[in-house]
Amino acid sequence: MNPEPSPHVPVLLDEVVAALAPLDGETMVDATFGAGGYTRALLAGGARVFAFDRDPDAVAAGRAMEAAEERLTLVPGDFSAMAAQLAARDVSTVDGVAMDIGVSSMQLDRAERGFSFQADGPLDMRMSREGPSAADFLNTADEEEIADVLYRYGDEPRSRRVARAIVAARPLTRTAELASVVRRALGHKPHEKKDPATRAFQAIRIHVNRELGELEDGLLAAEGLLAPGGRLAVVTFHSLEDRVVKRFLRARSGATPAGSRHRPAPVQAGAPSFENVGRGVRAGEAEVARNPRARSATLRTARRTAAPPCDHTFDHKGETA
Numbered sequence: 001m002n003p004e005p006s007p008h009v010p011v012l013l014d015e016v017v018a019a020l021a022p023l024d025g026e027t028m029v030d031a032t033f034g035a036g037g038y039t040r041a042l043l044a045g046g047a048r049v050f051a052f053d054r055d056p057d058a059v060a061a062g063r064a065m066e067a068a069e070e071r072l073t074l075v076p077g078d079f080s081a082m083a084a085q086l087a088a089r090d091v092s093t094v095d096g097v098a099m100d101i102g103v104s105s106m107q108l109d110r111a112e113r114g115f116s117f118q119a120d121g122p123l124d125m126r127m128s129r130e131g132p133s134a135a136d137f138l139n140t141a142d143e144e145e146i147a148d149v150l151y152r153y154g155d156e157p158r159s160r161r162v163a164r165a166i167v168a169a170r171p172l173t174r175t176a177e178l179a180s181v182v183r184r185a186l187g188h189k190p191h192e193k194k195d196p197a198t199r200a201f202q203a204i205r206i207h208v209n210r211e212l213g214e215l216e217d218g219l220l221a222a223e224g225l226l227a228p229g230g231r232l233a234v235v236t237f238h239s240l241e242d243r244v245v246k247r248f249l250r251a252r253s254g255a256t257p258a259g260s261r262h263r264p265a266p267v268q269a270g271a272p273s274f275e276n277v278g279r280g281v282r283a284g285e286a287e288v289a290r291n292p293r294a295r296s297a298t299l300r301t302a303r304r305t306a307a308p309p310c311d312h313t314f315d316h317k318g319e320t321a
Contacts, residue, residue, distance in 0.1 A: 009105070009290075010037025011297040012235055015281050016098055019233040019301040022047035026095040029086075029225070031079035031218055034104045036062055042098070043069055050086060050094075052079040054128040055107065078128075080217035083225055093227040099234045101215055101241045103127075103205060105293065115205060117179035117197050123172055125205045134204050138178070139171045153212075153240065154203030161185050162200060175201075202238070212244055219248045223273055226304035232274070233301045242280065242298045249277045249302050252310060271307035278302065 010016075016038060022028055022045030030039045033051035035058070042049050048071045053059050059076045066074045075085050079099065086094070107127065108116045114124030114134060123135040138146065147163035150156040165185035172178050179197040182188075186196045206212060222232055236242040249255075254272040278301040283294035 009293070010034075010041075011100065011291065011294045012281065012283055012287070012299045013037060013041060015299050016233045016235065017041045017045065019278070019299070020096040020098060020231045021045075022096060027091060027093075028096040029079075029082055029094050029098070029222070031082065031097060031099040031222075032101065033058055033062055033074065034100065035106065036065055038098045038100065039065070039072065042096070043071055047071070047096070049073070050075055050082075050089070050091070052077065052082060052085070054078050055104075056129055058104070058106070078214060078217075080214050080221055082218070083221045086225065092225075094225050094230060095227060096231045097222040097226060097233070099215075099218060099222075101235065102211070102237045111175075114175050115201070117175045117195075117201060120174055120176035123175055123178055125201075125208045127209045132208065134178075134208050135171075135173055137204065137208060138166055143167045149207045150200055150203045152203070153206040154199035156196075156199045156203065158186060178204075206240070212240060215241060215244050216248070219245065220309075223252065223304070224309045228304055228306040230304040231301065232304070233299060235297055235299050237293075237296050237298075242300070245300045246280070249274055249300060253277045253302065270310060271305065273305055273307050273310055274302040275305050276301075276303040 020028060020042065022042045024046035026047045028042045028047040028049050030042060030049055030051040033039060033053040036051070039049050039051045050073050051062065052075045053062070054077055056076065059074055062074050066072050073089070077085065086092070103115055107113050111119035111121035112124075114121045123133065123138070125134040143160075143163045146166055147159040150159035150162055156162060162182055162185045165181050166172065166178070169177070169181045172181070178200070179195075182197045182200045183195070188196050219234075226232060234245045236245055252272060252274045255277065281299040281301075283297055287294045
């Protein structure tokens with residue numbers, strides 16, 4: 001039997017709520033409902049909340065809260081689709097958007113979800129429980145694609161060696177199998193503090209769930225939905241995510257660095273759509289002591305201007321395209 005999952009504690013909750021400053025009658029989006037921590041705080045501030053989650057387990061667990069609170073609407077599905085989902089509910093603008101990016105404690109702690117190698121489980125990793133699983137990817141992709149994913153999303157310096165070992169060990173169906181293959185490929189010793197399987201699991205999870213693409217699309221959706229003066233608060237847990245948010249806000253606030261003869265400056269179309277872009281906020285010692293997950297969290301905030309949304313797409317390098 002699996003141990004009871006740890007409760008998902010919202011990270012930087014006070015700072016997120018302060019940035020969003022919910023008021024009576026305002027409409028807010030909790031883009032990543034999870035266990036409902038941000039949603040509860042926004043409701044307590046008097047806001048109407050539309051909460052998104054693509055994990056059917058999180059949505060099912062949140063239905064009791066929804067039934068008890070008339071100002072809450074749970075929306076199953078990707079937060080990147082928030083504009084279309086809200087339009088279908090006759091909502092065209094909102095006053096705040098909160099995003100807590102990445103995997104939740106409930107997902108990590110349930111071995112049957114396959115997100116962690118701390119307990120053996122099926123090699124799944126799908127947040128939505130739909131589409132190709134981690135096993136599907138690892139058992140069908142070619143060595144080069146696997147190596148690229150490990151290097152790009154896990155910063156694995158020996159990605160080709162690990163990918164070669166994965167292909168040689170196929171078929172893989174369990175998290176313990178994958179972790180063992182990675183450790184053997186990298187010569188990991190049991191006494192070594194950092195387990196190299198951590199990088200591989202992160203990379204594969206990000207790829208399977210299209211996490212960075214979903215974040216980029218979600219930021220664009222928030223830009224289009226936020227009313228003038230609307231607030232955005234995004235909590236990330238590793239440098240890849242934080243880089244996407246930082247570069248998006250830099251580009252959209254007109255703060256993109258000047259170009260050089262080696263790298264021309266990207267074209268800034270129109271007036272800035274965001275202002276009051278805050279510096280990254282990290283959890284304090286007291287919060288980290290209560291919740292170790294907060295150690296790697298970074299909060300970035302901004303306020304929507306009255307300018308129309310930029311009519312350009314956005315890539316992870318922070319340039320309009």
